[in-house]
Amino acid sequence: METNFFLQAIVYLTAAVVCVPVAKKMGLSSVLGYLFSGIIIGPFLLGFIGSEGQDLMHFAEFGVVMMLFLIGLELDPYKFWRMRKFILGMGSIQMVATTAIIFICSSIIFDWNWQTALSISLALSLSSTAIVLQTLKEKGLSQTSVGRSSFAVLLFQDIAVIPILAIIPILATGQNVIPTEDVDKSIISEFDGWLQTLIVTGSIAAIYFIGKYIIVPLLHVIARTRLQELFTASALLLVLSVSYLMQLVGLSPALGAFMAGVVLANSEFRHELEGDIAPFKGLLLGLFFIGVGASINFQLIIDDPAFILIFGFILTMVKFFVFLFIGKIYKKKIDQNFLFSIGLSQAGEFGFVIMSFSMKLNIIPNILGNEIMAIIAISMIATPFLLLINERLIDPYFGVTEKKQENFDDINETNDVIIAGFGNFGSTIGRLLKTNGIAATVLDMDSDRVDSLRKMGFKVYYGDATRLELLKAAGCENAKLFIAAIDNPTVNLIVIELLKKHFPHLKILARAKNRNDAFEQIDIGLKNIYRENLYSAVHLGVDALVYMGQRRYTATRQGQRFIKYDEDATFRLAQKRHDKKAFMVSALEEIELQEQLLKSDLFNFDGARDHAWDSESFKKEMPE
Secondary structure (H helix, E strand, O other): OHHHHHHHHHHHHHHHHHHHHHHHHOOOOHHHHHHHHHHHHHOOOOOOOOHHHHHHHHHHHHHHHHHHHHHHHOOOOOHHHHOHHHHHHHHHHHHHHHHHHHHHHHHHHHHOOHHHHHHHHHHHOOOOOHHHHHHHOOOOOOOOOOHHHHHHHHHHHHHHHHHHHHHHHOOOOOOOOOOOOOOOOOOOOOOOHHHHHHHHHHHHHHEEEEEEEHHHHHHHHHHOOOHHHHHHHHHHHHHHHHHHHHHHHOOOOOHHHHHHHOOOOOOOHHHHHHHHHHHHHHHHHHHHHHHHHOOHHHHHHHHHHHHHHHHHHHHHHEEEEEEHOOOOOOOHHHHHHHHHHOOOOOOOHHHHHHHHHHHHHOOHHHHHHHHHHHHHHHHHHHHHHHHHHHHHHHHOOOOOOOOOOOOHOOOOOOOOEEOOOOHHHHHHHHHHHEEEEEEOOEEEEEHHHHHHHOOOOEEEEOOOOOHHHHHHOOOOOOOOOOEEEEHHHHHHHHHHHHHHHOOOOOOOEEEEHHHHHHHHHHOOOOEEEEEEEHHHHHHHHHHHHHHOOOOOHHHHHHHHHHHHHHHHHHHHHOOOOHHHHHHHHHHHHHHHHHHHHHHHHHOOOHHHHHOOOOOHHHHHOOOO
């Protein structure tokens, strides 16, 4: 048994290691690489995975569980309230419109009873949170208009899963519910529909109160032990326990994880939990995509190709036009709207959950349910291809309004400075350079932002800075300085690697969101790294020192010293970051050394009495 486990693990990891780089090399997303690796090693090709991929799916679904827990952690009520117009507006319009269209068409064309039609319509109205968020992250679009709108819709859908799973038992009321032998039963499956609904609702409420009044205080106790591995184990225990509770009552484990994340979203442990869970989530989510590829029952497609392929095509078109209509309501540009509509046009992983739950209650016949799940899987696989078609064939002809006039391949200026990324960070740098008479060539790939900046008088070029031809067109061969200020750290790193390879003469100043991003940049040999939180935090700290009685000159000097010591420590710690124990020991040593150096500077620096430039302190000391 153990040999079989290790052999299966080797097969899964080998398939991922081979297929994902090949997909990336071809310009496809890693999601597509995982999906294809699943198809190749699945039961219908090489047969390395058990029957219909279920052996893997039972394990890999935990990746979706982890992802939903992290999404729940990010659901800050204040952020939710600020985005309510998009979350409630876009989300509700899409859910209602898609469900209604599919329900009406399936009832008329296939003559399904209304319970079956409604269950299938609700399942197919959901999009794939895993595929969409992963794809947006890889393409560096998470912070763009498309990214924010997609997240809003997906968040509404994830929340909508709760009432959907709660009302499905009601659809079974009055049906001839006879549990079949090949379907797992929950502990409440023998109860009446109304009682099942009551138990499910009570379980969800129990998660909230247990999380708030038991789990959070317990995490305080565990945190006092200062044992990182114990805290990680506690985080995993929390996710597993809540997920198991949901499974006991017949709901999705991912739903329980999402609820647990929401409960802990405002706790002080939010960021630490994210850091502990994220590595598990990434690996298991990859296995989930492999499982989706392996779970496609090609025999069903062969037996009834017309129904599955035509239904899948119609589903994609219905969702595409619904999202296109929503984008039009919210006044999105054509290229942004196409990307938004295509990206969300597939069915999602929660569709598997709803279909399985409906099949347990015999609301949907097993054969039909399996065909619908094949349609869901195929639509998920088609999404990366559709996005690639949009990127290569559609987007070049539907850019921002001025794109035809100012194509990024024909940039009509050459400057010594080039800035990639003109969000809040990059625009501040650009304005500072401009006020000092230094012109810069500005590149940004968010067409909505480009359009807005042009209306404000900025000359910004639309384009993807990860493309070598754009960098050449922008003048990197003759420029002196390149400022990498892209919001997405992964994309920023790709651009830096490209610059160091093809333009070694170019001086690069790079933005880093945090120390981990700085470590990545140090690994590829970059020297000039600017962590966005470090300088603003030190500036605030300097003001705090002044407020507490220190001279402005002394406080400012201490702040500059702090930055220098911290930056030096970052380069030293980068060498040990892959050894967790060595890194923790070195980090503690660096903190102690930094405190000693700063104290020594404070007491030994004679020039600290030079306050001639500190007018506020001078005024206070002047006799009245």
